[in-house]
Amino acid sequence: MSEQITLNALNLTRRLGRREVIRNVSLKLRRGEVLGLLGSNGAGKSTTMQLLAGVLVPHAGQIEICGHDMGKDAISAKSCIGYLPETPPLYKDMRVDDFLTYAAKLHRIARNGIAAALVAAKQKCGLADTGQRIIGTLSKGYQQRVGIAQAIIHQPEVIILDEPTVGLDPAQIRDIRTLIRELGNAHSVILSTHLLGEVESICDRVEIMQRGQLIYGDTSVRMQSLGHQAGFIVTLQSPPDTSKLYHVSGVVNVEALSDKRFRILHNYDSNTAEELLATAAREGWQAQQLTPLKGNLEDAFVQITQGSDTEREHP
Amino acid sequence: MILTIAHKELRSLLQMPSTWFILAALQFIFAWFFISWLGEFMQMQSQWSEVLNSPGATNSVSQLLFGKFGAFNFILMMLTPIFTMRLIAEERRNQTLSLLMAAPIGCKEIVLGKYTGMLLFLALIILSSIGMILTLSFGTPLDYGLLLSNISGLILLASTYTAIGLLFSTLASQPVMAATATLATLFGLWLLDASGSSTSPLLKALSPTAHFQSFNNGLLQSQDIAWFLLCTAVSLLLAIRRMHNARIYGS
Numbered sequence: 426m427s428e429q430i431t432l433n434a435l436n437l438t439r440r441l442g443r444r445e446v447i448r449n450v451s452l453k454l455r456r457g458e459v460l461g462l463l464g465s466n467g468a469g470k471s472t473t474m475q476l477l478a479g480v481l482v483p484h485a486g487q488i489e490i491c492g493h494d495m496g497k498d499a500i501s502a503k504s505c506i507g508y509l510p511e512t513p514p515l516y517k518d519m520r521v522d523d524f525l526t527y528a529a530k531l532h533r534i535a536r537n538g539i540a541a542a543l544v545a546a547k548q549k550c551g552l553a554d555t556g557q558r559i560i561g562t563l564s565k566g567y568q569q570r571v572g573i574a575q576a577i578i579h580q581p582e583v584i585i586l587d588e589p590t591v592g593l594d595p596a597q598i599r600d601i602r603t604l605i606r607e608l609g610n611a612h613s614v615i616l617s618t619h620l621l622g623e624v625e626s627i628c629d630r631v632e633i634m635q636r637g638q639l640i641y642g643d644t645s646v647r648m649q650s651l652g653h654q655a656g657f658i659v660t661l662q663s664p665p666d667t668s669k670l671y672h673v674s675g676v677v678n679v680e681a682l683s684d685k686r687f688r689i690l691h692n693y694d695s696n697t698a699e700e701l702l703a704t705a706a707r708e709g710w711q712a713q714q715l716t717p718l719k720g721n722l723e724d725a726f727v728q729i730t731q732g733s734d735t736e737r738e739h740p
Numbered sequence: 741m742i743l744t745i746a747h748k749e750l751r752s753l754l755q756m757p758s759t760w761f762i763l764a765a766l767q768f769i770f771a772w773f774f775i776s777w778l779g780e781f782m783q784m785q786s787q788w789s790e791v792l793n794s795p796g797a798t799n800s801v802s803q804l805l806f807g808k809f810g811a812f813n814f815i816l817m818m819l820t821p822i823f824t825m826r827l828i829a830e831e832r833r834n835q836t837l838s839l840l841m842a843a844p845i846g847c848k849e850i851v852l853g854k855y856t857g858m859l860l861f862l863a864l865i866i867l868s869s870i871g872m873i874l875t876l877s878f879g880t881p882l883d884y885g886l887l888l889s890n891i892s893g894l895i896l897l898a899s900t901y902t903a904i905g906l907l908f909s910t911l912a913s914q915p916v917m918a919a920t921a922t923l924a925t926l927f928g929l930w931l932l933d934a935s936g937s938s939t940s941p942l943l944k945a946l947s948p949t950a951h952f953q954s955f956n957n958g959l960l961q962s963q964d965i966a967w968f969l970l971c972t973a974v975s976l977l978l979a980i981r982r983m984h985n986a987r988i989y990g991s
Binding site: 441475478479480481482484499500501503504506508510512514515516517518519527528530531532533575 | 741744745748752755756834835836837838839840841842843844845846987988990
């Protein structure tokens with residue numbers, strides 16, 4: 426394998442009492458990769474993140490960060506990690522600069538390097554003008570940025586972000602996503618979310634978690650095409666009998682959404698849309714609007730999580 | 741790393757306005773007791789001067805102020821839980837603890853850092869009260885040896901109280917619970933000493949104030965120093981253990 430593996434987790438298991446909340450989770454992350462950890466609430470995403478960040482200890486399994494074993498040499502392993510928990514760990518009564526300086530010191534940045542690290546982190550997260558503000562007075566979006574700045578101030582190899590865009594407005598979400606994408610170019614990023622759009626827009630790879638297990642893992646592009654049926658929605662001003670629509674080559678299913686709108690599913694390889702338009706022109710159906718159906722992650726996600734309730738399909 | 745955490749702890753304490761209110765109120769209370777005891781001493785002085793080996797100004801004031809029933813002991817007992825309760829329990833409640841837990845530092849450093857910061861703060865209060873006694877030096881010669889032994893005793897006492905408070909702070913999920921538990925424990929330990937001859941000497945040995953007595957009288961006894969250090973160390977070790985267990989079993 427040409428790319429360097431920065432994070433390698435093997436068969437992580439964690440129990441809560443007798444119940445296994447995380448079962449045999451194995452993850453690999455390469456440099457320059459953004460991995461999305463998807464799952465519904467309570468699937469074990471946050472716990473997995475806490476295990477990877479070294480906040481919790483796994484009851485079985487092994488975590489290796491940049492070649493350092495988390496169990497044996499936690500200090501070295503943790504130096505390579507930047508972690509943003511679900512609730513950003515911010516001291517609300519501190520100023521942004523003071524807080525980030527404290528975070529820099531905790532991450533063992535040399536005294537003479539702190540000022541430069543502070544400027545770099547603030548610049549990356551768009552906090553350049555807020556250094557003297559008290560964290561509690563900042564908006565939620567800016568507090569989230571301070572949380573991210575805290576996680577990247579020591580230039581870690583692996584960045585772990587637990588639901589980084591929860592509770593933000595659309596503009597802030599876009600900014601944070603751009604930032605994560607940028608970070609993903611130089612570092613490895615693991616990101617947990619239950620927003621599928623987030624995965625679609627920023628992740629290279631997806632792992633889906635359910636009931637403490639990884640049930641599916643692939644690139645996000647391939648996941649989108651999973652279970653995707655080609656088709657389109659068409660509006661016909663003077664529609665014919667639905668049975669006539671089946672005569673167009675390649676059509677598999679026709680569903681009337683209203684008197685004039687139809688959802689038509691067809692085979693992948695046939696050129697049904699063009700043919701239908703041609704037929705419509707010939708027969709005088711007055712075709713008006715044709716919208717292709719896009720395969721989306723939501724369908725794929727539902728399909729995957731419902732399809733493998735108990736069995737594990739992960740390669 | 742311990743100093744980084746200690747510095748942050750001290751700084752966040754001094755940034756809160758309530759801390760300064762408490763410090764001001766404390767100074768006022770000290771001054772009140774100090775002046776009233778001083779007045780009493782001045783009245784008694786004429787009678788005492790005829791007695792051989794009668795207590796001097798430093799001795800009587802420090803005994804009345806710092807002794808087992810003195811104002812300072814009570815204040816330290818009430819005040820320490822209020823400040824130590826925040827140390828871990830509040831971070832846990834505000835979910836800021838994960839910053840420390842995910843940073844490349846061990847539980848030992850977190851606990852020792854918090855302990856050091858708090859002890860420095862309490863040392864500040866102790867020294868400010870000593871400063872008040874030092875003003876007597878304008879009018880009368882002072883027994884500096886006795887003062888020094890009182891200072892070291894008070895710092896050891898504060899260290900033990902802080903360690904116990906910190907231990908409860910790691911155990912509790914709510915700061916108020918930590919404060920209540922610490923206060924109850926410290927008060928119970930004081931009662932063992934204050935309850936008079938009805939308590940067996942063995943139980944008395946458990947009380948911090950009983951061990952402080954020798955410092956108050958100007959004696960530096962190694963057994964008492966060892967007792968304070970041991971008590972601090974055991975509490976801190978248990979606190980470290982608890983922080984480590986939080987990683988394994990969840991907090």
